């Protein structure tokens with residue numbers, strides 16, 4: 001306990017005496033964790049939006065031609081009975097046609113008029129199925145496909161797939177940059193500690209002569225590394241928290257039209273992962289950097 | 301000599317540096333509890349090597365070294381810090397920490413042992429008085445004379461009340477007057493029960509103090525006399 005106190009005091013002193021290296025190390029870790037955080041926030045929001053889009057689109061169920069309303073009702077009840085099905089909405093052929101007209105020919109009345117009252121989507125009445133858990137989508141689709149009277153089931157899996165492959169490219173690039181910065185951080189911390197050990201060579205030899213244990217001598221340097229790592233973790237967290245609120249606020253304020261698609265992950269939820277992740281990485285790097293340096297330079 | 305009387309017992313001790321230099325050759329030496337011993341010899345004769353060996357800083361190549369019943373030649377690396385706490389050591393260059401005041405320098409030896417803050421304060425105060433540095437607790441090493449710095453170093457070496465005090469040319473950087481004061485201080489520590497081993501080039505002091513004198517030459521022990529004089 002007293003050893004820990006001593007280690008803390010001396011560790012802080014080390015950082016003060018080694019300001020340039022310490023700042024460089026803190027800066028690099030901060031940059032690295034900022035990037036990591038940014039990446040995490042972007043990806044998690046992206047996934048969140050895709051997720052939302054998916055569940056909004058849901059699953060569309062089309063029926064066999066010439067099916068009776070009775071049968072359609074029966075299918076609807078069967079679907080509703082499935083697990084994780086939240087809502088089933090019946091879209092009649094007329095509604096489908098109207099929607100289609102609205103989307104395709106808005107402002108071009110004359111074209112839609114050519115069809116007159118002849119509904120080309122005569123057999124296109126459908127159910128839109130909304131799920132409470134999209135990850136279960138494939139299973140539900142499979143179940144519905146096997147029901148009597150069901151002609152076709154459309155689902156948005158393909159959309160998610162293409163978004164996914166775009167995602168993975170960003171993932172690789174970001175991961176590369178993050179790993180590079182992590183390595184630079186470890187190098188800077190171990191250099192910082194090595195300089196500290198060189199500067200304090202006399203002190204270390206004196207301490208060894210008066211019977212200081214290895215731990216007692218090493219602890220200040222380990223504390224130095226961990227504190228640098230901690231500082232390097234806290235700075236980007238604060239920065240990200242601040243920016244996140246600002247940017248989300250700005251987007252929602254200025255692009256309210258898009259707010260149906262732009263649903264953001266709450267900051268508390270982001271930080272539930274980001275906070276422990278950043279702290280663990282920062283402290284881990286700090287410890288690793290100083291530990292490797294201490295092991296290399298403090299052999300008696 | 302009775303086994304139990306031997307505080308330090310060296311038998312056929314050889315010590316080699318990593319580059320192969322054999323700096324101590326089959327040394328046999330027995331030191332009793334409470335003795336005051338001078339180690340003399342020309343430059344390069346192995347005096348510092350002798351001190352370093354007792355500190356557990358150099359591995360014993362052959363032979364056996366036993367200090368207070370502990371076998372130094374068989375000691376594990378992690379045991380050495382604890383062993384060193386039974387010794388006090390003083391060097392020619394004082395080796396005080398420049399960024400800490402005299403109080404903190406002396407207190408460091410007790411902090412290492414995990415002594416409580418209040419007791420550290422009391423013990424350091426007592427040591428400062430003993431070496432005549434009361435009132436200098438807040439001074440930094442550069443603000444003290446060489447003699448005062450060495451007295452602070454002795455205070456640091458003695459604050460944990462070790463049974464043995466090792467001094468490697470403690471007066472090498474001091475003028476004759478200061479040298480005498482330091483030697484008197486070491487003698488005082490010896491009078492209070494500490495076994496004291498002093499490496500020195502100061503023939504005048506050695507001749508006057510009439511203590512046991514061990515002479516080294518090229519790593520060999522060539523003379524060991526009670527109440528000896530300085531022979532080069």
Ligand SMILES: Nc1ncnc2c1ncn2[C@@H]1O[C@H](COP(=O)(O)OP(=O)(O)OP(=O)(O)O)[C@@H](O)[C@H]1O
Pocket residue numbers: 317318319321322323341342343344345346347348349350
């Ligand atoms: N670190 C070292 N590596 C290799 N050889 C060493 C080392 N230190 C001392 N020696 C050699 O060991 C021998 C004894 O050296 P030591 O330092 O014990 O002498 P000394 O009696 O203390 O001399 P001085 O009076 O000059 O301090 C010398 O030949 C010296 O060159």
Ligand SMILES: [Mg+2]
Pocket residue numbers: 347348349468
């Ligand atoms: Mg020497």
